[in-house]
Amino acid sequence: MKKNILLSVFFVATSFVFAQSNLQPLATVKVGKSETITLGQLKARVDVYQRQSGITNFNLDQKKEVLDAMIDERLVVQKAIKSGISVTDSELDQYFVAMLSNMAGKEVTEKEFGEIIQTELSKTFDQYMKEQIGMTVSEYKNFLKNQLIAQRYIMSLKQKEIESASVTDAEVRDAYEINKSAFVQSDTMKMFFVVVPKQGDASGAKVLCTSLYNDYKAKKVTTDGLEKQMQSSNKFQAVSMYVGKNASAAALLRIDYSTLLEMFKRSKGFISEVFETETDYQFYTILDKYDAKMLGLSDPVSPGQAVTVYEYVKGNLIEEKRTIIFQTALSELTKELRVPANFKMEKSGAALDKLLTW
Template sequence: MKKLRILALVLLAIPTFALSGRAEVVDRIVAFVNDEVITLVELDTAFETYRQKIEESYKGPDKDRVMAQTRRSLLDRMIDTLLIEQEARKSGITVTDEEVMASIRGMLARRKMSQEAFQQALALEGKTLETYKREAKETMMRTRLVRREVRAKVMVTDEEIGEYYRLHRDSYEGSEAVRLKQILLVFPKDMNDAVREKLQALATDIGKRLKGGESFDSLAAQFSQGPAASSGGDLGFVEKGTMLPEVEKAAFSLSTKEISDVIESPVGFHILQVTDRRGEGNKPIETVREEIKSRIEDEKIDKKLDSWLTELRAKSHIEIKL
């Protein structure tokens, strides 16, 4: 994507004439980023998933405005990503395809999930494995660059940790909570008795497979329609008083690692597994010091990254042609 690519794309952007005499634009440049470009095809391809989600879920009267704003925000993110990639290359930071695949294999091993199940989970989110690999590579490159350019310059003092704990003390007076994994089969809007029986039979079969030793993560990725399905159905810690009554009653009656029977709620059929518990009471600062330090560090990094990107944009040649 050097100067020759820019020249080629400029030539592509010149109208080509079909036999009918009408002009058709094959592709065009939507942004110059130093000596590289982002094309309309690249933007439209990246935007397709967002477009589908807006079409499916947004019911407001100004859908076109939301589409345009989301598309422009995506272009800004693509520009930032390209700037970071350029800066990483200048600094000799690279991420190979094998490193990306090793990272994915490690993630799948931790979740006890097959690549096929993972690809099925991605498909439910409107992604392909190639899309995920590209995003993972960008994330790894960004992380390495940020670690060198930003994280190393961030310091968190004991005074800051103490002050954060004092100001957010309520956050560390935890209610009783369980860490849950969930497989959820959602009732469709047009459900009838036949559909309900089919879903219940599927839920019962999944429950038998789980209790027979199959991986919860894998079956969640394959069947769950609930949140975090692609992450093995892990909902994190959920406190009392925040769940559907039927689900909460079952969740807090389970012992750690135990798998529930099929639970019916107004939403659908649930299968739960409790992976951890925590009780009520105030957590002393010693037990949450690293958590607070990490949180303050992340906040500082976000601020420094924003200012670093602003500086990087200011010294770069960026021209938007959208």
């Protein structure tokens, strides 16, 4: 009994010391209000970056780089807030939901995304976020809010310069020539799929898919007509897509590569028979075919798109210039703010190194 009590006391004492250690102040930022960066906060941020980079353990220099980045972040955010820059909760939620919708591949609410995670992965939204990026939903939202505030402030300082960034025709053509080998279009087909999920009624799904197939093959309905029918029905999907002759396309269609190659042997206008998968009945037709080729500047980036290779290269070059302007402005601002009046290192030298050897 006495041994158990001693163990309990030791455990409580150890936990207390560990908690106290995490509360150790490493730096204080005071552009506006006074904010302390603690060892625990640094550990949490290092964990996030380790997950993102795939590195198991950061070395001492890498941990110091993360600490410097956290100091710079607080300096800029405090300066931005002091200058009147803000992000409302509504704006933050809109941005966050847009990110979730992009991840889901469709428009979803935060609640709906959480339900998808629970259904497909049997995890809470917080568990999923913690595993993926090392933050809970609320922690990530706070991090995101600071990032948006900082971005808005830099944009307010350099907005005219960023918006007026441009490139010459010669720059576009030179960039294309350097990266010409990347602009290759593989053999591609424009396909139209009709998919009827079984949803617990396999025989009903087969009947409906066969009926849609017969109507299409008999030219009683067009692909446009099938898409319009789909909009007023939740019983089937009708969608067109461009499919390349590559492994990623096979994975997207959930077929093996040899099956995809057989599909490419079919001619334009081919209509498949109705076939069954584990979850649905479906058929497809080949609307068009495009041969593999090296893309020129006037070619569309991919079949069916209006954006040409020239416009794509030009857009990327402009974004690169805007990023350079933004990063340069951020670097200049942090250098300007890193003065004793704005921040103080609470630990340095050997004392800091000792704390960073976890």
